[in-house]
Amino acid sequence: MTKIFIVDDHYMVVEGIRSLLQNAPGIDWMGHAMNAASCLAFLQQQHPDIILMDINLPDKSGIDLCKEVHNKYPGIFILGLSTFNQQSFIQKMMDNGASGYILKNASLDELLEAINEVKKGRTFLSNEAAATLHKPDNTTIPLITSREKEVLGLVAEGLTNNEIAQQLFISHTTVETHRKSLLNKFDAKNTASLVRMAAQMGII
Amino acid sequence: MTKIFIVDDHYMVVEGIRSLLQNAPGIDWMGHAMNAASCLAFLQQQHPDIILMDINLPDKSGIDLCKEVHNKYPGIFILGLSTFNQQSFIQKMMDNGASGYILKNASLDELLEAINEVKKGRTFLSNEAAATLHKPDNTTIPLITSREKEVLGLVAEGLTNNEIAQQLFISHTTVETHRKSLLNKFDAKNTASLVRMAAQMGII
DNA sequence: TTCTATATCCTCTTTTTCCATGATTTTCAG
DNA sequence: CTGAAAATCATGGAAAAAGAGGATATAGAA
Numbered sequence: 001m002t003k004i005f006i007v008d009d010h011y012m013v014v015e016g017i018r019s020l021l022q023n024a025p026g027i028d029w030m031g032h033a034m035n036a037a038s039c040l041a042f043l044q045q046q047h048p049d050i051i052l053m054d055i056n057l058p059d060k061s062g063i064d065l066c067k068e069v070h071n072k073y074p075g076i077f078i079l080g081l082s083t084f085n086q087q088s089f090i091q092k093m094m095d096n097g098a099s100g101y102i103l104k105n106a107s108l109d110e111l112l113e114a115i116n117e118v119k120k121g122r123t124f125l126s127n128e129a130a131a132t133l134h135k136p137d138n139t140t141i142p143l144i145t146s147r148e149k150e151v152l153g154l155v156a157e158g159l160t161n162n163e164i165a166q167q168l169f170i171s172h173t174t175v176e177t178h179r180k181s182l183l184n185k186f187d188a189k190n191t192a193s194l195v196r197m198a199a200q201m202g203i204i
Numbered sequence: 205m206t207k208i209f210i211v212d213d214h215y216m217v218v219e220g221i222r223s224l225l226q227n228a229p230g231i232d233w234m235g236h237a238m239n240a241a242s243c244l245a246f247l248q249q250q251h252p253d254i255i256l257m258d259i260n261l262p263d264k265s266g267i268d269l270c271k272e273v274h275n276k277y278p279g280i281f282i283l284g285l286s287t288f289n290q291q292s293f294i295q296k297m298m299d300n301g302a303s304g305y306i307l308k309n310a311s312l313d314e315l316l317e318a319i320n321e322v323k324k325g326r327t328f329l330s331n332e333a334a335a336t337l338h339k340p341d342n343t344t345i346p347l348i349t350s351r352e353k354e355v356l357g358l359v360a361e362g363l364t365n366n367e368i369a370q371q372l373f374i375s376h377t378t379v380e381t382h383r384k385s386l387l388n389k390f391d392a393k394n395t396a397s398l399v400r401m402a403a404q405m406g407i408i
Numbered sequence: 409t410t411c412t413a414t415a416t417c418c419t420c421t422t423t424t425t426c427c428a429t430g431a432t433t434t435t436c437a438g
Numbered sequence: 439c440t441g442a443a444a445a446t447c448a449t450g451g452a453a454a455a456a457g458a459g460g461a462t463a464t465a466g467a468a
Contacts, residue, residue: 009309010217010287010307010308010309011220011308011309011310011311011312012217012220012221012224012308012309012310012315013214013216013217013220013308014220015220015221015223015224015312016215016216016217016218016219016220016221016222016223017216017219017220018220018223019219019220019222019223020216020219034309056287083214083260083287103214104214104215104216104217105213105214105215105216105238106215106216107215108215108219111216145443145444145445146444147444147445148444155396156396156397156399156400157396157397157400158392158393158394158396158397158400160394160423160424160425161424161425162423162424170445170446170447171446171447171448173446173447173448173449174445174446174447174448176425176426177445177446177447178445179425179426180426180427181444183426188362189362190362190364190425190426190454191395191396191399191425191426192359192360192361192362192395192396192399193360193361193362195360195395195396195399195400195403196360196361196362196399196403196408199399199400199403199404200403204400349413349414349415350414351414351415352414364453364454364455365454365455366454374415374416374417375416375417375418377416377417377418377419378415378416378417380455380456381415381416381417382415382416383455383456384456384457387456393456394424394455394456395455395456
């Protein structure tokens with residue numbers, strides 16, 4: 001028997017998965033949590049084999065929760081679950097220890113296959129998710145330093161170089177250097193495209 | 205008996221609602237469509253009393269589909285359905301003839317209540333949706349014109365005023381005017397914050 | 409029909425960003 | 439310890455955007 005637990009704040013999705021799985025052989029439905037906090041509370045009492053985890057939770061992101069659960073309970077496999085087929089989300093979930101990722105339009109077969117694969121310790125990506133993740137061009141997120149990330153955030157907030165300089169207690173020319181470096185790393189022509197890329201990559 | 209049809213590309217949600225409704229009294233489940241095209245095809249054959257309609261469909265937006273169905277079949281009540289509790293979406297659905305709006309985290313009771321109210325010709329908004337709709341301000345997407353949207357897209361791509369002017373065959377000062385207007389409507393200080401807001405609102 | 413919103417165009421000034429080309433200090437991993 | 443990466447600072451000039459204050463034409467709604 002595979003013990004399944006689900007974390008998702010959408011009642012209809014929870015109900016859908018429960019309905020799909022209740023007649024499937026070898027599945028032990030342990031229940032569900034509507035948010036990260038009650039998921040963590042549940043895990044102090046019981047340990048499922050697999051957690052189906054939504055990315056959008058009311059109290060914290062599924063991406064953060066994934067990391068936390070994976071660190072505290074390395075034996076539990078996590079299967080990411082969301083409406084969005086966005087490469088940055090999938091990537092982050094996998095980076096944070098998820099064993100797989102499926103979309104909410106997945107079929108029963110796909111869901112069962114995912115559960116079986118993950119149970120065996122393998123990884124599973126649904127067709128569409130895999131396609132997205134392995135897309136060739138695949139807007140790779142550039143490797144930026146923490147200071148650059150800080151500056152990028154303030155730039156996106158609409159602060160000018162001088163304002164950022166004041167806030168960080170550095171010279172405005174230094175801010176400019178970081179900015180140039182960001183434009184280079186993102187291969188962006190100007191601030192507008194830089195901010196768009198960063199936003200679409202989920203960095204800001 | 206209330207004849208119910210659902211349009212949603214998320215299999216798990218469809219399954220969840222079907223599971224919730226199949227034991228409810230007075231509900232006649234007519235089936236579901238995964239996209240706008242097959243919904244319209246279905247309606248040429250049969251006429252449900254109520255359509256549960258997702259906002260995000262693969263082929264066209266639920267907002268457009270709502271308008272189309274409402275015009276062609278005024279007798280069918282439409283109940284908007286989505287993950288997003290965003291004011292502009294709710295507003296647009298209601299403007300386009302929807303009789304109500306519920307979120308995917310609604311309970312069975314809420315769903316049944318919505319169906320009953322809508323069946324009687326009344327409107328129903330789920331608690332959270334109603335709260336959002338009547339919220340004074342928050343992150344409302346500004347009403348921008350099609351030309352402004354066009355310019356916004358090109359700005360976010362990293363084009364300068366001159367480049368945009370060339371591409372649209374207008375003067376660079378006109379582009380500047382549109383840009384100023386965008387900054388005003390978004391209440392953004394500069395391009396960086398404008399692009400960030402637009403990206404986070406999903407406009408670009 | 410009149411009014412309003414949209415789209416178009418203009419000048420001038422100031423601010424900010426972008427570009428090129430440097431340099432010094434700090435920090436951290438091998 | 440030592441070198442590489444990161445973070446810091448600088449100058450001077452070119453390009454672009456922002457801010458202020460206009461104007462005209464047109465299409466659609468009241």
